[in-house]
Amino acid sequence: xxxxxxLSKAYVPTLKEVPAEAEVVSHRLxxxxxxxxxxxxxxxxxxxxxLKTLNKVADIVRQEMNRAGAQEILMPMVQPGDLWAETGRWxxxxxxxxxxxxxxxxxxxxxxxxxxxxTDLVRGEVRSYRQLPLNLYQIQTKFRDEIRPRFGLMRGRxxxxxxxxxxxxxxxxxxxxxxxxxxxxxxxxxxxxLEFRPVEADTGSIGGNFSHExxxxxDTGEDTIATCQACEYAANLEKAEVVVPVDKCDCGHDxxxxxxxxxxxxxxxxxxxxxxxxxxxxxxxxxLFDVDGAPVAAMVRGDRELNEIKLKNHLHxxxxxxxxxxxxVAWTGAPVGFAGPVGLKAANIKIIADRELDFECGWxxxxxxxxxxxxxxxxxxxxKLDAYADLRNITEADRCPRCGGEVKLRxxxxxxxxxxxxxxxxQAMNASFLDENGxxxxxxxxxxxxxVSRIVASAIEQNxxxxxxxxxxxxxPYEVALLSLAGKDPEVAEAADKLYAELTGMGVEVLYxxxxxxxxxxxxxxxxxxxxxxxxxxxxxxxxxxxxxxDRRTGEKxxxxxxDFAGEFASWRRTVRQGxxxxxx
RNA sequence: CGGGAUGUGGCUCAGUCUGGUAGAGCGCCGCGUUCGGGACGCGGAGACCGGAGGUUCAAAUCCUCUCAUCCCGACCA
Numbered sequence: 008x009x010x011x012x013x014l015s016k017a018y019v020p021t022l023k024e025v026p027a028e029a030e031v032v033s034h035r036l037x038x039x040x041x042x043x044x045x046x047x048x049x050x051x052x053x054x055x056x057x058l059k060t061l062n063k064v065a066d067i068v069r070q071e072m073n074r075a076g077a078q079e080i081l082m083p084m085v086q087p088g089d090l091w092a093e094t095g096r097w098x099x100x101x102x103x104x105x106x107x108x109x110x111x112x113x114x115x116x117x118x119x120x121x122x123x124x125x126t127d128l129v130r131g132e133v134r135s136y137r138q139l140p141l142n143l144y145q146i147q148t149k150f151r152d153e154i155r156p157r158f159g160l161m162r163g164r165x166x167x168x169x170x171x172x173x174x175x176x177x178x179x180x181x182x183x184x185x186x187x188x189x190x191x192x193x194x195x196x197x198x199x200x201l202e203f204r205p206v207e208a209d210t211g212s213i214g215g216n217f218s219h220e221x222x223x224x225x226d227t228g229e230d231t232i233a234t235c236q237a238c239e240y241a242a243n244l245e246k247a248e249v250v251v252p253v254d255k256c257d258c259g260h261d262x263x264x265x266x267x268x269x270x271x272x273x274x275x276x277x278x279x280x281x282x283x284x285x286x287x288x289x290x291x292x293x294x295l296f297d298v299d300g301a302p303v304a305a306m307v308r309g310d311r312e313l314n315e316i317k318l319k320n321h322l323h324x325x326x327x328x329x330x331x332x333x334x335x336v337a338w339t340g341a342p343v344g345f346a347g348p349v350g351l352k353a354a355n356i357k358i359i360a361d362r363e364l365d366f367e368c369g370w371x372x373x374x375x376x377x378x379x380x381x382x383x384x385x386x387x388x389x390x391k392l393d394a395y396a397d398l399r400n401i402t403e404a405d406r407c408p409r410c411g412g413e414v415k416l417r418x419x420x421x422x423x424x425x426x427x428x429x430x431x432x433x434q435a436m437n438a439s440f441l442d443e444n445g446x447x448x449x450x451x452x453x454x455x456x457x458x459v460s461r462i463v464a465s466a467i468e469q470n471x472x473x474x475x476x477x478x479x480x481x482x483x484p485y486e487v488a489l490l491s492l493a494g495k496d497p498e499v500a501e502a503a504d505k506l507y508a509e510l511t512g513m514g515v516e517v518l519y520x521x522x523x524x525x526x527x528x529x530x531x532x533x534x535x536x537x538x539x540x541x542x543x544x545x546x547x548x549x550x551x552x553x554x555x556x557x558d559r560r561t562g563e564k565x566x567x568x569x570x571d572f573a574g575e576f577a578s579w580r581r582t583v584r585q586g587x588x589x590x591x592x
Numbered sequence: 593c594g595g596g597a598u599g600u601g602g603c604u605c606a607g608u609c610u611g612g613u614a615g616a617g618c619g620c621c622g623c624g625u626u627c628g629g630g631a632c633g634c635g636g637a638g639a640c641c642g643g644a645g646g647u648u649c650a651a652a653u654c655c656u657c658u659c660a661u662c663c664c665g666a667c668c669a
Contacts, residue, residue, distance in 0.1 A: 023618065023630065024604045028662055048661065154593080157663085274669060294668060313668060329667050344669045373669085494627045527629040534629090545628060555628095 010516040011507070012055070012485065014532075015523070019056055021532050031227060033467035034159025036476050040536045042463075042484075049156025049164030056536065057463070059484035061167060064462050065146050067198050067481060068169045075191035077142040077171050082124045084148060088114025090123045094435045105152045117150035122432045122454060125172045129450070130438035136176050139440065139450065140184055144171030146459060160464035161420070167460040173453040174433070176442065181427055181451040185217075188425050188455045192221050195457070196423070200479025200587045201466055204419065206232045207242040209316050210426055218426035221457075222419030225468040232419045233401045237412025244416070245316040247401040248408040251363045262369040262383045265349065271378045274344030276309045279380065283371065286310075290371035291364060291384070293346040295330035295338055298322055302330070302338045302356040306348060306364060309371075311399040313361075321359065321396045339375045347373030347381060348390040360386060361398040420465040421458075428452040467537075470560070476537025477560050479587050485518035486580075488538035490529045492545035493521075503544045506554070506572070510542075513573065515580075534559065540583055542567075558583050 019041040028045070029035040037043045042057030053061055069079065088106065091097035096104075097114075105117045118124065125143055133141065149168045156164045173184035189205065196203040201223050208220040220243060222232055233247040234240070242248070273279045276287050287309035294313055296303045303322065307313045319327040332343050338353035339346045348358050352375065364370070368385035386392060407414055432438070433450040442448050463482070470477040480486050487510060491503035500521075507519045518538055520529045526545070533541050541557040548554055553566040556579055567575040581591055 020602090022603065026603070027598080027605090030663070045661090154666090155664095276669080292668070296667090307668085311668095315667065327667095329669090332669095335669080342669090346669070490628095492628060496627095525627055525629090525631065527627090527631080530629045532630085543628080547628085 010485075010514075011511045012518050013507075014518060014520045017055060017518075019054065019536075021535060029159060031158045031161065031468070032471055033161060033464040036467055036471060036535070036537075037159055037464070040476060043160065045159075049153060049162070051160060051163060051165070056484040060463050060478070060482055061460060063482045063484070064199065064459050065167070065169070068195055068457055068459060069146065071191045071195045071198070072144050072169070072171060074194075075142075075187050077144045077173075077188075077191075079145060080128075080143050081145050081147060082118070082121050082128070084118050084150070086116055086118045086121075086124055088116060090127055091116065094123055094432055096123070103151045103153060105150055118147075119149055119151040120454075120456075121145070121147075121170055122172065122428070122452075123436070126432045126436045126438050126452070129174055130433075130436060133174065133438070133440055133450070136440055136442045136448070140173060140175045140180050142171055142173040142184060142188075144169060144455075158464070160460050161468075163460065166458065169457040169459055171455040173455070174438070174450045175453075176440065176448060176450070178451055181429075181453055185425060185427055185453050188453070189219060192423050192425060192455070192457070196221060196223075198481055198589070199462065199466070200481045200589050201462075201469060203422070204232060204234060204241045204417075206234075206419070207240075207246050208424065208426075209243065209246045209320070218424070220421050221423030221425075223422050223462070223465040223469055224417055224419050225465060226418050227468045228418035228420040228465075230419045230421055232417055233414050234417060235407035235410060235412045236415055238407060238410040240407050240409040240412075244400055245314060247414075249362070249397050249399060249401050249405055250408045250411075251366070252406075262385055265381045265383045265385075265389055267374055267376070267379050268382055269378060270345075270380045273378075273380075279371070280309070283380075285371060289369070290380075291348070291360075293348055293373055295335050295346055296327055297330050297334060298324045298327050298357075302334070302353045304338075304346065304348060304351060304356055304358045305398055306358070306360045307399045308361065308363060311361065311402075313398055314400045317396070317398050318359070321394070321398070322357075339373075341373070341375045341377050341379075345373040345375060345377060345379060347375055347384070348386065348392070349381060349384060350375055357393045358390065359394050359396055359398065360392055362395045363399075365395050420461070420468060422462050422465055423455075423457045425455045426453065428454050471537075474531070475535035478537040478539055479589070480539045480584050481587075481589060483538050484536070485516040485538050487515055487517045487540045487542055488520060488533040488536065489517050490520045490526075490533055490541065490543045492526045492529070492543065494546070496546050499544060499546050499549050502549050502569075506542070506544060509572065510576075513576075515576075539587070540580065558586065560586055 021041045022039040025035050026038045029038050041054055043051045043053055045051050088097055104119055107115055109115055146169045150165050153164050156162055175181040175184055204222050205219045206222055208218045210218040231244040233242050273282045276292055280287050290309040291306050292309050294305050305313055305318050315327055335343045340352045364386055370384040372381050372384045374381045403414055403416055405414055430449050433452050438450045439447050467476050489507055493500035510517045539559050543555040552569045554569055556567050557564045584591055
């Protein structure tokens with residue numbers, strides 16, 4: 008890879024003003040810094056600087072994947088429809104799958120992921136247990152016709168992804184493959200210089216015992232993760248288990264019989280609390296769901312958030328959606344806002360309560376009657392429940408499910424996901440092999456994704472300031488920005504040229520701002536583009552035999568002696584990299 | 593898919609309500625003066641105002657349709 012560039016000759020169109028279409032920070036800075044340009048919604052061109060960074064991320068991913076024993080391949084982006092029919096996904100994948108026909112009217116799609124293609128590849132070639140395990144990966148452009156692409160590179164329709172697929176002879180082998188990928192991912196994100204957390208994640212429709220997401224921590228992230236302050240536990244909010252202290256109940260379940268209270272037009276928890284002068288944690292909210300076509304009432308305390316994923320998993324359901332107002336009327340006999348567990352109308356409606364509701368009584372609930380609620384409800388006494396379950400989101404007031412430590416909620420951006428596929432695809436597509444006994448076995452699969460282009464965006468979301476990007480040294484397009492403030496002074500220009508040559512000779516990647524611009528523009532552009540180290544050579548400095556060095560991350564400046572440039576630079580470089588948690592490579 | 597908003601030189605915007613034939617700043621080209629945190633002067637190039645149709649003597653402006661882009665939502669009773 009070319010490791011240097013003169014800015015005077017480079018296609019790096021920086022923008023002084025913020026393009027109107029960009030809302031989030033990474034998108035704005037990528038446009039302003041001349042890294043990308045948008046072609047159409049969710050689809051971007053990578054300009055030289057953007058591509059440089061993208062490739063650096065890809066290289067780190069590639070090196071660690073290879074180190075972990077995976078082998079790189081490149082599969083086609085265009086895939087035949089009948090392959091997708093084999094796994095049933097031609098039917099189920101939905102509109103994210105961009106479909107089209109060729110001249111012979113055959114069905115094709117643009118690959119949003121490659122389980123079908125890779126399984127087809129492997130089933131054709133692998134016959135014996137001796138050929139397993141196998142881990143194949145690629146770094147490739149994916150296309151998903153997202154409902155709503157947004158945030159620039161963060162959620163594009165076309166994006167670069169590393170996807171790996173492992174094939175093992177049995178569960179134990181699959182576990183080992185999974186572990187190897189988990190470790191490789193940790194190594195990757197450490198080398199990228201990003202603050203990240205592997206978190207336990209919901210396995211979604213794929214199923215399987217466990218799955219981890221790799222989250223880059225950033226306040227602008229769309230995901231919420233719960234992390235323990237004491238142990239290693241971290242989980243996606245949708246997965247994080249809530250532990251209820253069992254000694255909490257001291258009410259004796261001896262409250263008086265429930266009775267109706269009039270609550271005219273009080274539909275929401277807030278309205279009800281204001282009206283009755285009570286706290287939200289003394290009432291139960293009852294949410295009605297259409298679960299695979301059947302009615303379900305789910306209850307959580309008034310101040311809690313119901314977690315739909317937990318509900319879905321508890322019921323082993325495939326489709327959970329909030330009931331429509333019509334369904335609510337049909338099932339409860341009351342308009343929306345007055346549902347409660349006592350006397351629910353719908354036949355065979357399932358009633359599920361969050362676990363913590365078991366430890367108190369005297370609840371306020373809806374009465375299944377317009378403008379009416381109940382007080383003094385005791386779930387044990389008054390309701391026939393189908394189950395208690397962990398249904399709500401964890402909060403910072405809860406304790407770690409592993410060690411009881413303090414839990415903090417943080418925002419993150421999902422940049423990697425590892426999970427076990429089991430037999431889902433290998434069975435559907437008959438990817439089998441013969442074991443030692445000559446017996447046919449189905450391969451056990453795993454799949455492992457990293458959003459390469461999303462990493463670029465999330466690195467910026469995590470590391471920026473008002474002036475621009477602060478790239479970690481490992482993925483900055485160039486490690487050093489060398490600014491020549493020569494003006495008309497040929498001596499400075501000459502000295503800067505020499506430094507440029509010297510640095511590249513030392514194997515340092517340099518972006519050399521040799522443009523005929525005023526110093527202010529160069530400073531602004533350098534800060535914007537985010538190279539971690541800035542070297543500024545001006546007339547005064549040259550006279551005094553020094554060059555100014557600025558750490559973009561901290562803003563800290565120091566002066567390096569030109570007489571011992573190589574030595575002083577090397578030591579400064581070490582300092583800067585250490586600040587990023589990186590060694591010298 | 594529902595809601596909201598916006599399309600005017602490369603970029604950011606004004607002009608639209610109240611029709612009269614297009615403006616500013618930045619950027620770009622030339623010359624000169626400048627040169628350590630986005631300089632200044634003079635001269636210049638660049639837009640059939642997203643597209644189509646309509647109303648009108650006359651449309652960036654009014655009407656209809658359409659295309660594109662952005663934001664919010666598509667779960668908390």
